[in-house]
Each structure stands twice: as structure tokens, then as C-alpha cells.
Amino acid sequence: MAKKQLCYEDVEVGSEVPTLEKISTTQMAVRWAGASGDFNPLHYDDNFAASQGTGGIITHGALKRAWLVQLVTDWIGARGRVKKFACQYRGMDYPRRMATMGEPAEGETWLCKGTITNKKVEDGEHLVECNIWVEDGKGEKTTPGSATVILPAKKG
Amino acid sequence: MADESILTDEIKAMIGTLSEPVIMEVGRVAIRRYADAVGDDNPLFHEVEDAKAAGYEDLICPPGFWGWPIKGRATIGGMSIVGAVLVKAGLFRILDGGVDQEFYIPIRAGDILTAYSKIADIREREGKTGKMVFTTVETTYLNQNGDTVAVNRATIIAR
Numbered sequence: 001m002a003k004k005q006l007c008y009e010d011v012e013v014g015s016e017v018p019t020l021e022k023i024s025t026t027q028m029a030v031r032w033a034g035a036s037g038d039f040n041p042l043h044y045d046d047n048f049a050a051s052q053g054t055g056g057i058i059t060h061g062a063l064k065r066a067w068l069v070q071l072v073t074d075w076i077g078a079r080g081r082v083k084k085f086a087c088q089y090r091g092m093d094y095p096r097r098m099a100t101m102g103e104p105a106e107g108e109t110w111l112c113k114g115t116i117t118n119k120k121v122e123d124g125e126h127l128v129e130c131n132i133w134v135e136d137g138k139g140e141k142t143t144p145g146s147a148t149v150i151l152p153a154k155k156g
Numbered sequence: 157m158a159d160e161s162i163l164t165d166e167i168k169a170m171i172g173t174l175s176e177p178v179i180m181e182v183g184r185v186a187i188r189r190y191a192d193a194v195g196d197d198n199p200l201f202h203e204v205e206d207a208k209a210a211g212y213e214d215l216i217c218p219p220g221f222w223g224w225p226i227k228g229r230a231t232i233g234g235m236s237i238v239g240a241v242l243v244k245a246g247l248f249r250i251l252d253g254g255v256d257q258e259f260y261i262p263i264r265a266g267d268i269l270t271a272y273s274k275i276a277d278i279r280e281r282e283g284k285t286g287k288m289v290f291t292t293v294e295t296t297y298l299n300q301n302g303d304t305v306a307v308n309r310a311t312i313i314a315r
Contacts, residue, residue, distance in 0.1 A: 022195065035186075035193035037224070042251075052249050053285075061252040062220075066194040069219050073198055078210035081262065082219040088254035088311075145254075 005077045008119065008126035008151040017114030017130060020071045024059040024095040025104040032063045054092055061089030064110075064134045064143045071112040071132060072147050079152045083127065087145025093136055108137035114147075126153045162287050163280050164245055170238060175273040180297075182223035182267040184214070190221045207264075214265040220257060220308075222269055222297055238275060238291050242314040247289055253311035261305040268300045276309065288315040 029043045038060060041048040049057045065087050072082055096107040114132040121127070127148055134143035184204070191201035199206035200216050207215050217223070242250060263269065276294040280287055291312045297305050 031193040035190045061254065063194070065220060065255060066218065070194055070196040073218065078200055082259050084258050085219060086254070086256040089252055
């Protein structure tokens, strides 16, 4: 069953975007490389990563960006649209290794979060602005960003 | 010598450089694979009927996915345009710094996009571990009708 569509009138400045939980794994890095076309060995080859001074293989910044996009698109629903999106890959994140063919080892869990900072009607568009970020297991914002979305309005 | 700029004339001269256009094909399979890789089961990216019910002609791309290159080399954050020169200047450690994007028209399965990239800016900053070079590559995506569907600004950090 389709989720109830979020409308402009439903959104309050200061309220939160529903949190999205993610676990970065080496397996996810391989899937992301294949699907996105980013085959930088920094994300799957220990020796190469050592030469780059990152302290080990790191999660693709663009994958964390895609998590944040999902945070936003899950929240705005089928009739909402992303107008602007930005994020910075400030802190490095290290994927969990795999314990079995399908299950990650114990370790860190990442949380994608957001807060609504502004809403306004501009050129007939009902716009909502929010701050968004990825938080690592220690609660540090490794990937801060922002988004502007267009929502449908209840009143024409 | 610590105060000397690491931005050589050769690097500075790259500002404004345009890349060869890249043709991107937006296919249903590529959209689904991408969404699966994110762990995103949004029906707009998987089920054609759901996308149509929401008013789209076909599956749409998660914002930030541009399909798969069928002509020309995809530049990950424009890396291939600047990579060689940065490495030549002794900056071997290259990281993705982030993105700033504007979306005008939803990209959907069946679209053929042409991506034009240019080096918008190259600047130097002092970081915790020494000098770093920030390069911004701006890519404009046009669809088969000649409409600008999105602009992506990617920052690459070299140190």
C-alpha cells in the first residue's frame, strides 16, 4: 500500500526528518562500485588504501551521498521532488568486514538524519529546506549536507 | 619553502578546461542496480507502474544517478580531467570532497543524457596535514530534447 503523501502543510520548521539506518560493508562497497562505475581501489584494496594515507579502505563518499538522497526521497514521497542537494565528505568512514557471505561482522552502524530549517513559497513552488547528515557510530557527523525539496500543497 | 604555492602555472591554466562530452544511457536495469546498491527499495526506482501512478512516464533515477556511459569515459567527479596534472604536481592522494547539485527535470528510463564537464575552479588551502588543492568540476546534463536536467558540482581534494 502506498504511503501517505507528505504535503507542504505537514512540515514544521525545527522538526526532524525520519532517521534512516545504514551499515557500510565491504560487500556494499563492491556493489556500489559496480552500480556507480567508481572503481577507485581506495574503496576495496588494503594496500592501495595504505598508500593513500586514509588509514584503511574507506566508504565511497558518493555512497554516503546516495544514503542521504534516500533519506530525503523516502521522506518526501512519490510526489515530492528534490530541487537542490549538497553534501561534503568531511570524515572518513570505514566499512565493516563480512562475517559470512551475506552477513556483516559486528561493528559500527551509521545514521542518516535531518532537520527542517525553512519553508517558503517561491515562484509557485512549495519549498522546504533541511540540513541533513550521516552520523558514524560515535555520533560524529562525517557527511554534512543540505537539501531543498518541492512538496505538493493541500491547498491549490 | 613552506609558503610557496603548490599551484603551478600548469595547474592554474586548467581552470576553464572543458572535457569531451559523455553520452549517458538511462536504462531501467541500471536504475534498479543502482538503487539496489544503495539499499533503496523506493518503488519509483523499481516498479514502472508505481512510477506511472506518481505521474512519471517510466522509472526515474534517484537524484544523483545519471545512467551509464555509452560514449566517452565517465569521469568520477571529473577526476580523469584533472588527475594527471595533480599527480604530476606531486599530489598523489586524491579524495572526493563532496557535491553541490541542482535538479530541474526528473531523469527517467529511456533518456539519453549528454554530460558536459568543465573545471570551474582550482584553489589551495592549508589543511591539518599540509597544503591541499580543491578542484571543482561542474557538469551540466542535457537530455535528448536539449533541456538541462541537472547541474552537478563535484569537489576533488588532492594532497
